[in-house]
Amino acid sequence: MSHSRDERRAELVLALVALVSVSVLGLITVFVFKEGLPAFREMGLWQFITGHRWSPSQNAFGIFPMLVGTFMVTLGALAIGMPLGLGCAVYMSEFSGPRSAALLKHMVELMAGIPSVVFGFVGLTVIVPFIRTYLGGPGFSVLASSIVLGFMILPTMVSVSYDALRAVPQAYRDNMLALGATTWQTVRMVVLPSAKSGILAAAILATGRAIGETMAVIMVAGNATAVPESVLDPVRTLTSNIALEMGYSAGLHRQALFATGIVLFVIVTLLNLIARAAIRGGSAK
Amino acid sequence: MKRSGYKVEAVEFSYSYGGVPALKQVSFGVKQNSLFTIMGPTGSGKTTFLKALNRLNDLVDQTSRSGRLLLDGKDVYAKDVDVADLRRRVGMVFAMPTSLPMSIFENVAYGPRKRGVKSKAVLEETVEKALSAAALWDEVKDRLDMPAQRLSGGQQQRLAIAxxxxxxxxxxxxxxxxxxxxxxxxxxxxxxxxxxxxSYTIIFVTHDPQQAARLDGEVAFLFMGELIELGTAREMFTRPRDKRTEDYITGKVG
Known part of the structure; x- marks a missing residue:
């Protein structure tokens, strides 16, 4: 009897713990929308999203430069992180021996644990001066942010696409090799096509990570609220916008920052839905 | 080249994984264009022999071998052997019917295409010939563009043969x-x-004595990495010379 009572008590406590974890998500959602929605009402959703000027002292709140900035920085990060990460995953899964694959996997996981401020610091002391000296401009730029973010999304990119590659049946590889195909031909013809939905999911998750990253970007982006005209121009992302100004904002300014949060929330949620659909589409086959 | 007259010949061939022997000084020959069956229980070294012959075992770490394994009298482990070319000459069909994730046509056309056949007409002819030889052509000729993985298991295995x-x-x-x-x-x-x-030299591996009998070619009985008995199916299944062969074909071990 007491056994089953213990069982029920444990179940109850764990259910409560689970509920608390999930309810935080609900609370954040409600809070962000409650604080941010008035800003949309005040100046109109369209005006907020397409407005080119962000000048809190003059009550001008247009997040277009930050939207473009986030878009450019994320695209740049993917352009750097995706080929690097996928290449690393393919090497680990198809070419290296099991021992060096395990070592690489450990190192990549270790990389995921590096605080973002450290990435930002390295970017600030190495990449920014390098760009300023050799490519021109202030150094604080779209390019610097893309490079830093490109490396920060590597762990996600590598581990998710590595899992997708390992999930490809070994029988495909054996059959291809038995036909006289080389490992690289096998990878190109069969392994990558079979794993493509998982690799797509990796890219989307990495995109979400790139969009959400704040600290490292603030340190190397320059944070000007103008639409960047080249990759060497300073840039401000949506997340940086919130982090930089939240401390001293009030009234409509504060609401506009929460509204920025809503826009971010919608973008990241959409990305997650797409990633899930991609993973489901892959496993259904 | 073919001093022995055998297409495939093992000469005191041994193979081991991480120090554990899988084949122990096995010697036998397979005549050109014949059907040769290797029979034995799980772990007898049958698959090791096949994967040594087309060198798929190269992918496995920590293996060692001794003796010789000859194709047309030439050791497949000789330094100047091109492994991809060896695998073209020695085709393999696996236990699990596996279609590559492409259309029926592409499954068959991949190999020839990789060898530089570009002409569509030649490819189509090759595919039809291979599918006919594998007794699958009539069943799939109207749906060659269909993903191969929608075929039944038996059809996929014949596709693998094609x-x-x-x-x-x-x-x-x-x-x-x-x-x-x-x-x-x-x-x-x-x-x-x-x-x-x-038209081909066929080496067929099975654990099933009845299947070996039905195939009715030469049979090698492997047991725990050793060659126990070698002969035609008729001899072996009517008058087994070794006690272990008799036990195996009558279902007492394995």
Whole structure:
């Protein structure tokens, strides 16, 4: 009897713990929308999203430069992180021996644990001066942010696409090799096509990570609220916008920052839905 | 070249994984264009022999070997052997029917295409020939663009045979190709083997003594990495010389 009572008590406590974890998500959602929605009402959703000027002292709140900035920085990060990460995953899964694959996997996981401020610091002391000296401009730029973010999304990119590659049946590889195909031909013809939905999911998750990253970007982006005209121009992302100004904002300014949060929330949620659909589409086959 | 007259010959061939022997000084020969069956229980070294012959075992770490394994009198482990070319000459069909994730046509056309065949007409002819030889053409000729993985297990196994035949191998290795098939599909594959034996050297691995008897070619009985008995199916199944062979074919061990 007491056994089953213990069982029920444990179940109850764990259910409560689970509920608390999930309810935080609900609370954040409600809070962000409650604080941010008035800003949309005040100046109109369209005006907020397409407005080119962000000048809190003059009550001008247009997040277009930050939207473009986030878009450019994320695209740049993917352009750097995706080929690097996928290449690393393919090497680990198809070419290296099991021992060096395990070592690489450990190192990549270790990389995921590096605080973002450290990435930002390295970017600030190495990449920014390098760009300023050799490519021109202030150094604080779209390019610097893309490079830093490109490396920060590597762990996600590598581990998710590595899992997708390992999930490809070994029988495909054996059959291809038995036909006289080389490992690289096998990878190109069969392994990558079979794993493509998982690799797509990796890219989307990495995109979400790139969009959400704040600290490292603030340190190397320059944070000007103008639409960047080249990759060497300073840039401000949506997340940086919130982090930089939240401390001293009030009234409509504060609401506009929460509204920025809503826009971010919608973008990241959409990305997650797409990633899930991609993973489901892959496993259904 | 062919001093011994055998297409494939093992000479005191041994193979081990991480120090654990899988084949122990095995010697036998396979005549050109014949059907040769390797029979034995799980762990007897059958698959090791096949994967040593087309060097798929190269992918496994920490293996060692001794003795010689000859194709047309030349050691397949000789330094100047091009492994990709060896695998073209020695095709293989696996236990699990596996179609590559492409259309039926592309499954068969991949091998020839990789060897530089570009002409569509030649490819189409090659695919039709291979599928006909594998007794699958009539069933799939109207839907060659269909994803191959929608075929039944038996059809996929014949597709795997067609895929192996399309690169015009000299030797065809089959590793328990009917273990995942129903009895009707199994008989079709066996029938196919007897037909193909006229034009290819076929090495067929099975754990099933009755299948070895039905295939009716030469049989090698392997047990725990050793060659126990070698002879025609008729001899072995009517008058086994070794006690272990007798036990195995009467179902007392294995």
């Amino acid at each position: 895929r192996a035949l399309a690169v015009q191998p000299e030797v065809l290795l089959l590793d328990e190709p009917t273990s995942g098939l129903d009895p009707v599909s199994t008989l079709r594959v066996e029938e196919l083997m007897r037909q193909l034996a006229g």
